[in-house]
Amino acid sequence: MNNKDIYIVGAGTYGEAMFELAEILGYKVKAFFDEDEKKLHESIMGVEITDKFSNLSCQEIKGKQFIVAIGNNEARFNIMNEINSLGGNTPSLIHPTAVISPSAEIGIGVYIQANVYIWTKVKVNDFSIISPNSVIAHHSTIGKACLVSTLTGIGASIKVEDKVFIGMGSTIVTGLAYIRENSIIGAGAVVLKNTERNSVYAGIPAKKIRSIK
Ligand SMILES: CC(C)(COP(=O)(O)OP(=O)(O)OC[C@H]1O[C@@H](n2cnc3c(N)ncnc32)[C@H](O)[C@@H]1OP(=O)(O)O)[C@@H](O)C(=O)NCCC(=O)NCCS
Known part of the structure; x- marks a missing residue:
């Protein structure tokens, strides 16, 4: 894994905005995750929405970098905590x-x-x-x-x-x-x-x- 590879949780409009910020900072967005089944396997910003975040195993989270592009404070807090507790990273x-x-x-x-x-x-x-x-x-x-x-x-x-x-x-x-x-x-x-x-x-x-x- 390249240390500039990153994954975005949340394939809505804020996900697109965060994609742009990530690219400006030199990250390579590898995939989006979204809980909405209807979005799965579509692409946004040229990147596939591959799965639901809730389907990811501990192994799939550990050691990877994530952006959580969710405006709801409670939901973002919970997902960020989960990622970090499973050994993933949420860079600023x-x-x-x-x-x-x-x-x-x-x-x-x-x-x-x-x-x-x-x-x-x-x-x-x-x-x-x-x-x-x-x-x-x-x-x-x-x-x-x-x-x-x-x-x-x-x-x-x-x-x-x-x-x-x-x-x-x-x-x-x-x-x-x-x-x-x-x-x-x-x-x-x-x-x-x-x-x-x-x-x-x-x-x-x-x-x-x-x-x-
Ligand atoms: C304040 C806010 C959360 C209230 O939402 P709500 O609880 O659904 O309230 P309602 O829309 O039912 O409005 C209730 C009353 O407050 C008034 N009101 C709502 N928002 C107001 C605001 N920002 N400033 C002044 N009065 C406001 C409404 O006119 C209404 O008055 P009335 O009872 O005399 O008709 C919402 O209107 C708001 O301002 N959200 C912020 C949106 C924003 O900035 N988003 C950024 C996205 S990143």
């Missing part, structure tokens, strides 16, 4: 136009897209996605398996806990301390106060619109 992929402070820490299985700016002493934990043109200001932390959508601004010294979804164009304003775990921030929200866990917030200023069961 960082677009060459992203600017990452030398004092920032980036976990494994993190995808940082074009024109992202990650400032001083930011920590991005495992399996999180930072979408294009987002800014994470200094001393902030992004938890495990978060999805920060395109054009988001996260202020300084803010702790975004695990499995948070932040919609497009949101602003999380410096001065608040926490975005609690498993919460959703709606597109275009301006969040001025700490949020509760398992809750959906939207609007300017952002207000809780419902709980997540």
